Amino acid sequence: MKAKFIEEKVMKVVMALTTVLLFFFVGSIIYTIIKEGWPAMSWSMITDLPGGGFYIGKEGGLLNAIVGSLMIVGASTVLGLLVSIPVVFYLNVYLTPKSKLGYASRLAFDVLFGVPSIVYGAFAFTIMIALGLKTSLLGGIIVITLLIIPIFIRSMDEVARTMPRDILAATFSLGATRLQSVRVLVRQILPGIATATLLSIGRAIGDAAAVMFTAGYTDAIPTSLSQPAATLPLAVFFQLSSPIPEVQSRAYAAAFILTVIVLILSIGGRLITNHFSKNRIK
């Protein structure tokens, strides 16, 4: 009789420990990035382009990578939203919950969501070679758009599906078309869309494997779509493999900037959900 109570106590402690482990991992990762990255940070890191001899430890900053990342992610977010918002509405307003097409497309988006970014990168790279394109800002934007669409659709769809179908029935009964009902749906899922967008941007900005193939790397800020563009994750990756300590410390600085951006996006996403849910009918 007593054994089961001892087992209960022991397991409870073990479970609490594994949960604490999560906090330990997050703490250790963020502590490491701050400890290594903060000393390497300076204003010139975020305001200057790499100067001559930057990669042997001379002056300069990471502006090229920051701007490149923002350009790629900004453009793909806009393109991605243009495609995915209509798809989410189609799945949730135009199709009934039992629709076969709905089931099949959700499954397909799950699969696309699971496709590793390196595969997207390799695939996009071969397409670019076939079309005679060089690594460029455009290539980066295209591949990140492809990568981000399934993320957008899946996370928005999850929000849209929680909407009570009665709301739609109410609008239909007033004579609204399905397109007009979309306006009601928008009110319901707007905070969800905002959160989903921010979290997906966070994933897109941190992705290195896909842009490695397609966007290339450069010291300048691209002025046209056909020029290559640097990105933050690659700035970390390339500079960390350098044997020169000054260059390595810049990799940590880039990692620090990247982490700060991602954390802001993730915390911002949370705040939006909490703050803008007032229009929701529960």
Next chain:
Amino acid sequence: MKLKLITDKSAAGVMFSLTLLSLLLVVVIAAGLIFKSMPILEEHSLWELISSSKWKPARGEFGFLPFIVGTLWVTGIAILWTLPVALLTSIFLTENSKRWVKKAVFPILDILAGLPSVIYGVWGIVVVVPWISDWLAPMFVEFSTGYTLLTGGIVLGIMILPLMVSLFVELFSATPMEMREASLSLGATRWQTTKFVLLRKNFPGILATVILSISRAMGETIAVLMVCGNIVQIPSSPLDGGYPLPALIANNYGEMLSIPMYDSALMFAALILFVVVMVFNIVSRVILRRIENKYI
């Protein structure tokens, strides 16, 4: 009155074609990868490619076995240690913990899930690599650089933890309360209820989650590439260096056009990843959907 019906219909058309177009992506990626890997498949048999361990691209020898074994090792280690951790954590969150613990843990999971791969790589190099080379490895082998399969497995595990925990939590929260109450009313402790009711009842879901996590882990590129050594060999222990498939693609895309067949070989590697990930994803999603439909 008519105008609004026309706009409604045409919007339906536009939305339908956008949906179809994005779905086509699966087919297009598959077709593209198959098309590009045809040249190497014509020259060598499929079996030869995946069972040979000779990797000398310049001489036209492409054996993918070291890379496949490397991927299996890293993924295996990652799943092996994360599965119990994720299970126990999610049981704690759904069965035992107070509300505030949940409120504190979910943002942490968000952060873990949101951190870029390359950041995990940096953390792996700064923290895990020295830990293995200075502390763990000397207990078993003479010398280790710290860039090992085990390092890759540890880092990869942390990356898939948030996915696993959130799927498990979803699964356990959807299990009807009555099942637990029935067991508790017979005098079972909470842990006994967990063991005999919750885990048994959710076995298919747990399996599906594991499959999904495996497929996620297999494709991870940059973090693993940064910490696992990238040595072309068939590893014999977790403290050897290894060279998983995604790392192979990422490291060599630059040279792939200068050596004949090399680009085809790399696309074949991407195809292997794509096919495995796709099959695993479909299987696990279908199981998870079925469970979801049963309860809700």
